[in-house]
Amino acid sequence: MGDHAYLTEHLYKTYPPLSEAGGYTLAKSDRAKRLNKVPIPASGYSIEYLRRFVDIKRAPLYIIPLQRALSLCLPVEEKSAVMERCLRCEKDIPICDLESHLRIW
Structure with missing residues (x-):
């Protein structure tokens, strides 16, 4: 109620x-x-x-x-990248970049 x-x-x-x-x-x-x-x-x-x-x-x-038209799409929230520690250099690297980072080594 x-x-x-x-x-x-x-x-x-x-x-x-x-x-x-x-x-x-x-x-x-x-x-x-x-x-x-x-x-x-x-x-x-x-x-x-x-x-x-x-x-x-x-x-x-x-x-x-009532006073303003709105979009029907919800805004996309930017999320911080998931990090993973590189076992070689011991730096935190975004997991989406880890594979290319390892190729450099």
């Missing part, structure tokens, strides 16, 4: 770029596959509101950014 802040926090955690959209609204499709916006109550969306008044048992909800 989360309030608007609870729901928003979880949406932002799942899709971080949504936090830069300037708010969001929700929509639900009908049997004719048209999207109908879910009215936003003054207190914002809550889990209780969505369950009681929107009847979201099976139909997915669609999140629509």
Whole structure:
């Protein structure tokens, strides 16, 4: 039974770029596959509101950014390279470069 802040926090955690959209609204499709916006109550969306008044048992909800369009692709996080110690020179070498490093020796 989360309030608007609870729901928003979880949406932002799942899709971080949504936090830069300037708010969001929700929509639900009908049997004719048209999207109908879910009215936003003054207190914002809550889990209780969505369950009681929107009847979201099976139909997915669609999140629509209000002020800024967003990319559907999540940003790729740069990860640091996995390092492995060279047994010959005893330096840490990125594992993806280790084979070519060993050829030099």
